[in-house]
Amino acid sequence: MPLHAYLVLAALVFVIGLFGVLTRRNAVGILLGIELMLNAVNINLVAFSRFRADLAGLIFTLFTIAITVAEVAVGLAIVIVIFRVRRTIEADHLDLLRG
Amino acid sequence: MRIGSPELALLVLALPFASFLAIGLIRPLRRRGRPAAAVSILAMAGAFLTAGAMSWQGIPVARGLNPAVLWTWLPADGGPMASVGVWVDGMAMQMCVLVTLVSLLVQVYSWSYLADEPPPSLGRYYAYQSLFAFSMLGLVLSPGFLQMFVFWELVGLCSYLLIGYWYDRPSAAQAAVKAFWITKLGDLGFVAGIVMLWSGTGTFDFWPLFQAAEGGALHVDGLTTIMFLIYLGAVGKSAQFPLHVWLPDAMEGPTPVSALIHAATMVTAGVYMVARAYPLFALVPSVLTLIAWVGAFTALLAATMACVERDIKRVLAYSTVSQLGYMMAANGAGAPEAAFQHLTTHGVFKALLFLGAGIVIHHFHTNDVFRMGGLFGQRPWVGGSFLVATLALAGVWPLPGFFSKEAVLAGVLHAHLSVPFLMLLATSFLTAFYMFRVVFLAFFGHAPVHHEHPEPPVAMDAVCRALAVLTLALGLRAAVASHHVEGPAWLPWISLTWAFAGIALAWATYQAGRLDPARLAAAFAPIDFLARRRYFLDDIYGGTYRLLLLGLSRVVGWVDRYVVDGVLNALSAGALRAGDALRRIQTGQPQDYVYGVALGVLLLLVWAQLG
Amino acid sequence: MTETLGFWVAAVVLVAASLAVVLTPNLFHAVLWLAAALVATGGVFLLLDSPFLFGVQLLLYAGGVVTIVVFAIMLTERLVGESIRQTSRFVFNGAVLAAAVFVGILGFLLQAGAVTRPAAVGDQLGDLGRALVGPFAAPLQLLGVLLVIALLGALYFARAED
Numbered sequence: 007m008p009l010h011a012y013l014v015l016a017a018l019v020f021v022i023g024l025f026g027v028l029t030r031r032n033a034v035g036i037l038l039g040i041e042l043m044l045n046a047v048n049i050n051l052v053a054f055s056r057f058r059a060d061l062a063g064l065i066f067t068l069f070t071i072a073i074t075v076a077e078v079a080v081g082l083a084i085v086i087v088i089f090r091v092r093r094t095i096e097a098d099h100l101d102l103l104r105g
Numbered sequence: 106m107r108i109g110s111p112e113l114a115l116l117v118l119a120l121p122f123a124s125f126l127a128i129g130l131i132r133p134l135r136r137r138g139r140p141a142a143a144v145s146i147l148a149m150a151g152a153f154l155t156a157g158a159m160s161w162q163g164i165p166v167a168r169g170l171n172p173a174v175l176w177t178w179l180p181a182d183g184g185p186m187a188s189v190g191v192w193v194d195g196m197a198m199q200m201c202v203l204v205t206l207v208s209l210l211v212q213v214y215s216w217s218y219l220a221d222e223p224p225p226s227l228g229r230y231y232a233y234q235s236l237f238a239f240s241m242l243g244l245v246l247s248p249g250f251l252q253m254f255v256f257w258e259l260v261g262l263c264s265y266l267l268i269g270y271w272y273d274r275p276s277a278a279q280a281a282v283k284a285f286w287i288t289k290l291g292d293l294g295f296v297a298g299i300v301m302l303w304s305g306t307g308t309f310d311f312w313p314l315f316q317a318a319e320g321g322a323l324h325v326d327g328l329t330t331i332m333f334l335i336y337l338g339a340v341g342k343s344a345q346f347p348l349h350v351w352l353p354d355a356m357e358g359p360t361p362v363s364a365l366i367h368a369a370t371m372v373t374a375g376v377y378m379v380a381r382a383y384p385l386f387a388l389v390p391s392v393l394t395l396i397a398w399v400g401a402f403t404a405l406l407a408a409t410m411a412c413v414e415r416d417i418k419r420v421l422a423y424s425t426v427s428q429l430g431y432m433m434a435a436n437g438a439g440a441p442e443a444a445f446q447h448l449t450t451h452g453v454f455k456a457l458l459f460l461g462a463g464i465v466i467h468h469f470h471t472n473d474v475f476r477m478g479g480l481f482g483q484r485p486w487v488g489g490s491f492l493v494a495t496l497a498l499a500g501v502w503p504l505p506g507f508f509s510k511e512a513v514l515a516g517v518l519h520a521h522l523s524v525p526f527l528m529l530l531a532t533s534f535l536t537a538f539y540m541f542r543v544v545f546l547a548f549f550g551h552a553p554v555h556h557e558h559p560e561p562p563v564a565m566d567a568v569c570r571a572l573a574v575l576t577l578a579l580g581l582r583a584a585v586a587s588h589h590v591e592g593p594a595w596l597p598w599i600s601l602t603w604a605f606a607g608i609a610l611a612w613a614t615y616q617a618g619r620l621d622p623a624r625l626a627a628a629f630a631p632i633d634f635l636a637r638r639r640y641f642l643d644d645i646y647g648g649t650y651r652l653l654l655l656g657l658s659r660v661v662g663w664v665d666r667y668v669v670d671g672v673l674n675a676l677s678a679g680a681l682r683a684g685d686a687l688r689r690i691q692t693g694q695p696q697d698y699v700y701g702v703a704l705g706v707l708l709l710l711v712w713a714q715l716g
Numbered sequence: 717m718t719e720t721l722g723f724w725v726a727a728v729v730l731v732a733a734s735l736a737v738v739l740t741p742n743l744f745h746a747v748l749w750l751a752a753a754l755v756a757t758g759g760v761f762l763l764l765d766s767p768f769l770f771g772v773q774l775l776l777y778a779g780g781v782v783t784i785v786v787f788a789i790m791l792t793e794r795l796v797g798e799s800i801r802q803t804s805r806f807v808f809n810g811a812v813l814a815a816a817v818f819v820g821i822l823g824f825l826l827q828a829g830a831v832t833r834p835a836a837v838g839d840q841l842g843d844l845g846r847a848l849v850g851p852f853a854a855p856l857q858l859l860g861v862l863l864v865i866a867l868l869g870a871l872y873f874a875r876a877e878d
Contacts, residue, residue: 007723009831012760015727017821019734019753021814026738027699028810034743034789036695038750041781042734045757048773056764059834061847067769068848071776072859076866078781082788083873089792098805101693696805703813710820714827 012053020046033085033095037078044074108166109193111174113159117152117201118191118242121208124148125235128228135232138224145231146212149238153205160198171312172197173248187309192248196445200245200377203449204370207456208238210568211365214460217562218361218467230270230359237263241370245377250299250335251309253378257295257338260371261288267366268358280354287351287646291341298334301327315384323388332389336379336396343375343429346403350642352426353410356418360466363418364459368425369452376432376448380441387439397437397517401525401532404430408535409636412542413626416472417462420543424498425455427532431513434525440516447513450505450579454497457572461491464561464569465547474543479552486566488548490573495544497576499537499604502597503584505576511597518596533600537607545615722763730756739804747785754778765836768844 019042026039048067055063089095128134128141135141172194177185191197212234219227240259247253269281303309305325306317317323325331339345344352355367366372379386379396386393404427411423428451435444464487469477481488497504500511510533517526613619626633635641733753740746758773804810837843848856 007720007763009833010825010828011723011727012764013825014822015730015760017818017825018731019757020821021818022731022734022738024699024703024817025810025814028696028703028813029804029807030696030738031805032743034785034792035738035746037785038737038746041750041777042737042753045754045777049757049760052761052764052766052769056766057831057833059837061840061843064766064769064840064844065847065852068772068844069855069859071772072863075776075780076863078784079870080866080873082784083870086788086791087873095792097695100695700809700813703817707813707816707820710817710823714820714823 009053009057012049016046016049016053018046019043019049031096031098033088033097033100034082036097037081037085040081041074041078044070107163107195107198108170108172109159109163109198111191111193113155113162114191114193114197114201114246117155117159117205118239118246120148120152120155121145121235121238121242125232125239128232128235135228136225138222138227141228141231142212142216145235146209146216148235149205149209149212152238152242153202153209156198156201156205159193160202163193163195163198173310173312175248175310187251188249189252190248191246192311193246196377196380197245199445199449201242203452204238204241204245207365207369207452208234208241210572211361211456211460214364214463214565214568215359215361217564218463219359220562226270230267233263233266233270234365237267237366237371241374244374249309249311250302250382253381254292254296254299254338257342257374257378258292260366260374261285261292261342264288264355264366264371267362268355270358270362274357277357280351280357284351284355287348288341291337291339291348293337294334295338295341298331298336298338301331301334305331311381318384318388323385328385329389329391332386332392333395335382336386336392339375339379339433340399341375342378343372343433344403344426345375345399345430345433346406347642349403349407349426350639350646353414353419353422353639356416356422360418360459360463363422364456364463367422368455368459372425372429373432373448373452376429376436376444379433379436380445380448383436383441386436393437393439394522395437397434397520397522397525400430400433400435400437401517401522401528402430403427404434404532405528405535406430406640408532408539409632410639411539412535413633413636414539415474417465417474417477417543417547418459418472420474420539421455421458421462424458424536424540427536428455428498431510431529431532434522434529435513435516438513438517438520438522438525440512440519443509443512443516447506447509450497450509450576453572453579454494454504454506454576457490457494457569457576458498460565460569460572461487461494464565465491467561467565469547474546477547478550479548481548483552484561486570487561490569491548492544493573493576495540497580498540499608500533500600501604502601504580505583507580507597507601508583511600514600515596518593530600530603534603534607537604538611541608541611542615545611549616719763722759726756726759726763729753730760743789744786747782747789750785751778751782754782765840768841 023039023042023044023046026042027036028039030036030039048070051063051067051070055061055067085095088100092099094100124145124147127144134144173190173192175188175190178189179186212231215230215234219230222230237260240256240263244253244256244260247256265281265285268284269278271277272281299309302314302325305328306314306323308314314323341348352367352372356363358367386396407423407426407430411420411427414420414423428447432444432447432451435441435447464484465477465480466472468480468484471477481492493504497506500507514526514529514533517529610620614622614625638644730753733749733756736749737746737753740749754773754777758770758778761767761769761773
C-alpha cells in the first residue's frame with residue numbers, strides 16, 4: 007500500500023478523535039478522543055519512518071506512547087478529583103474559567 | 106575715595122551671623138526669648154562699634170585703587186565664574202554704620218516694644234533680626250552683582266519673615282506674601298539683567314566692570330536693556346511706581362520692623378544698588394532719565410496718598426515711598442552722592458519717625474490719627490523727638506533733611522529735568538503738609554477720652570531721644586560744614602518756602618480750623634478720590650492677577666477635565682468595553698477552546714495551501 | 717497482496733472502532749471500542765514492519781491505558797452510584813469542523829508525490845535499541861523522570877482526602 011493510504015487513514019482517525027473531543031460532554035470521553043488523535047499521530051510517525059527508512063519516527067512513537075500513558079494517568083486522576091469536588095465530570099458544567 | 110579694613114568688615118558681617126546661628130541653632134536660647142534678645146543686641150552693638158571703628162580707620166586713597174578683597178567662588182573651566190568678598194569704600198562704610206546703628210537701636214527698642222510677646226516668638230524675632238542685619242550688611246559690602254543678588258534675596262526673605270511675624274493674623278500673612286511676590290517681580294528683572302551682563306562681560310564683579318565702563322571699554326550688546334532689567338530689581342525693592350504697592354501693606358509687621366527694614370535700610374537697597382552701580386548706569390542715559398522720571402512721579406504719587414491716609418504707619422510708609430522716589434530721582438539725574446546723602450539722613454530720621462509712631466500707637470492703642478490728640482502736652486520728649494524728625498523730613502533748616510533734599514533738587518535741576526524737578530518741589534510741599542497733619546492731629550488738639558495712658562518704656566523713649574539727638578547733630582554738622590551744593594542761590598529759599606507753606610496749610614486746616622478739611626478735599630476732588638483708592642493700583646493688580654491666574658487655571662482645568670481626563674476616560678471605557686466583549690469568548694468550557702485550536706489549524710491549512 | 721488485504725481490514729476496523737468510541741452513548745462500551753481501535757492500530761504497525769511497536773502498543777495502550785480508564789470509570793460510577801451515560805453536544809458543528817480539517821489535510825496529501833517503499837531493514841529491533849541508548853539516551857532518561865513525576869502527580873491528585 008502506498009504511503010498516502012496510511013496517511014489518509016491516520017487523518018481520518020485524527021478527525022474522528024477531534025470530533026470526539028469537540029462533542030463529548032463527559033471528561034473521560036474527551037480523554038478517549040485525545041487518545042484516538044494521538045494514535046493517528048503514531049500511525050503517521052510510523053508510516054513516515056517506514057517509508058523514509060528513518061528510525062527516529064519509531065523512537066518518537068515510543069516516546070509518544072509513554073507520554074500518553076502518563077497523560078492518561080494524570081488526566082484521569084484530575085477527573086477523579088474534579089468528580090469528588092464537583093460531583094460531575096460533565097465538561098459543560100466545568101466552567102470556572104468563564105470570563 | 107576712602108577704603109577701610111576688610112578684616113573689620115568681615116567682623117562686622119560675622120557678628121550678626123554668629124548671633125543668628127546661635128539663636129537659630131541653640132533651641133533653649135531661642136525658646137527663652139530674652140537671652141536670645143540679649144545675644145542679638147550684644148552682637149549688634151559689637152557690629153556697630155566695629156563698623157564705627159572701620160569707618161574711623163578708613164584711609165583716603167587715590168581713585169585707581171580696588172576697594173574689594175575677593176575670594177574665588179563657583180570654580181569652573183577656565184577660571185572661577187564668580188567671586189565673593191567685601192568691598193569697603195566710603196559709601197559701604199557709611200552704610201554699614203547706618204545699618205548697624207539703626208539695627209542696634211531698633212533691637213533695643215524691640216526689647217520693650219515686644220515685651221508682651223511669648224518668649225519663643227521673641228527668640229524667633231531676634232533670630233530674624235540678626236539674619237536681617239547680616240544680610241543687609243552683606244548686601245552693602247558686596248563686591249559684585251552675584252553676591253549682592255544673594256544678599257538681596259536674603260533681605261527679601263527677612264522682610265517676608267518679619268512682615269509675617271504675627272503670622273496668625275491673616276492680614277499680616279497676606280501682606281508678607283504680597284511683599285514677597287511683588288519684590289520678586291522686580292528681582293526677576295534683576296537676575297536676568299546680571300546674567301545677561303555676565304554673558305556679555307564674563308564677570309559679576311564691580312571693579313572690572315567699573316574700570317571698563319569708566320575707560321569706555323565696556324562693549325556689551327543691549328546694555329540699555331540689561332541696565333533697565335537691573336533697575337527693575339531696584340523698582341521692586343525700593344518700592345518705585347508701579348511696584349510700590351507692597352510697602353504700605355508691609356506695615357502689618359511690628360513697628361520696629363517697619364522702622365528698620367521698611368524705612369531705614371532694606372528698602373533703600375535699590376537706591377544703594379543704583380548708586381553703587383552708577384558707573385554702569387552712566388553709560389545708558391535713557392535708563393537714567395527713566396529712573397529720574399519714575400522716581401519723581403513715585404514721590405509725587407505717594408505724597409498724595411499720604412495726605413489722605415488715616416493710619417499713622419501707612420502715612421509714614423507712603424512718605425517712605427515718596428522719599429525713595431526722591432533718592433531715585435537723584436540717582437537718575439546723575440547725582441548718586443545726593444541720593445546716598447538723602448538715603449543716610451532719611452534712614453536716621455525715618456527710623457525715628459517710625460519708632461516715635463510706635464510710642465504714639467502704644468499710647469493711644471490705635472493707628473488712626475483722627476482718634477489721637479494732645480500727646481505733646483503729656484509726653485513732651487516724645488513729641489519733641491517726633492517733631493524734630495518731622496521737621497527733618499519736611500526739609501526745614503538746619504535739619505539734615507533740608508540739606509540732602511536740597512542736594513537732590515539741585516542735582517535734578519542740574520540735569521535739566523524740569524518736570525521731575527517741579528514734581529519734586531510739589532512733593533516737598535505735600536510732604537510738609539501730610540507730616541504736619543499727623544503732628545497736629547496726634548500731638549496737638551484735643552486729647553481723646555482715654556481709659557489709661559501707659560508710660561512709654563524707658564528703652565523706647567531712650568532710643569527715640571538718641572535718634573533725635575543724632576538727627577539734630579547731623580543737621581548741625583551739615584549746617585556748620587561749608588556745604589557747597591551746585592545749584593542756583595534761590596533753591597534753598599524756594600524749597601524752604603514750600604516746606605513752610607505746607608506746614609502753614611496743615612496748621613490752618615488741622616490746628617487752627619481756618620480751613621475745613623472736607624472743603625480742602627473737595628477742591629482737589631479727583632486727586633482726593635483717586636488717592637483714597639490708592640489710584641486703583643491694588644485693584645488693577647488684583648484684577649490682573651485674578652484674571653490671569655483664574656483664566657489660566659480655568660484653561661488648565663478645562664484641559665485637564667475634558668482633554669486629559671477625556672482621553673483617559675475614553676481609553677478606560679474602551680478597555681472596559683473591549684474587555685467585556687472579549688470576556689464572552691472565554692466560556693470556560695475546554696471544548697470551546699479546542700474549537701478555537703481546530704479553527705486555527707484549519708486557517709493555517711488553508712493559508713498554507715493558498716500561499 | 718496480503719499487505720493490501722491486511723491494510724483494508726485494519727483500516728475498516730480502526731475507523732469503525734474509532735467512530736464507535738466517539739458515538740457510543742455508553743462510556744464503558746466506548747472504552748472497549750477504544751481498545752479495539754488500539755489493537756487495530758497495532759495491526760497497522762505490523763503492516764509497517766514494526767512488530768516491536770505492535771507489542772508496545774498492545775502492552776501499554778491496549779493493556780495499560782484501557783485498564784486505567786476502566787478503573788477510572790468504575791471508580792466514578794461507584795462514587796456516583798449509577799452507570800455513566802455520556803451525551804454529545806453540538807454534534808453538527810463538531811462534524812463540520814472535523815470534516816473541514818480532514819479536507820484541509822487531504823488537500824496537502826493530494827499535492828504530495830508518491831514515495832516508494834524501501835526494503836525492510838533486517839535488524840530493526842537492534843537498531844532501535846542502539847538508538848535508544850545512543851543518540852536518544854538523554855530523552856529516554858528524561859522520559860523516565862517524566863513518568864515518575866506523572867505517577868507521583870497522579871497519586872497526589874487521587875489521594876484520599878485527609
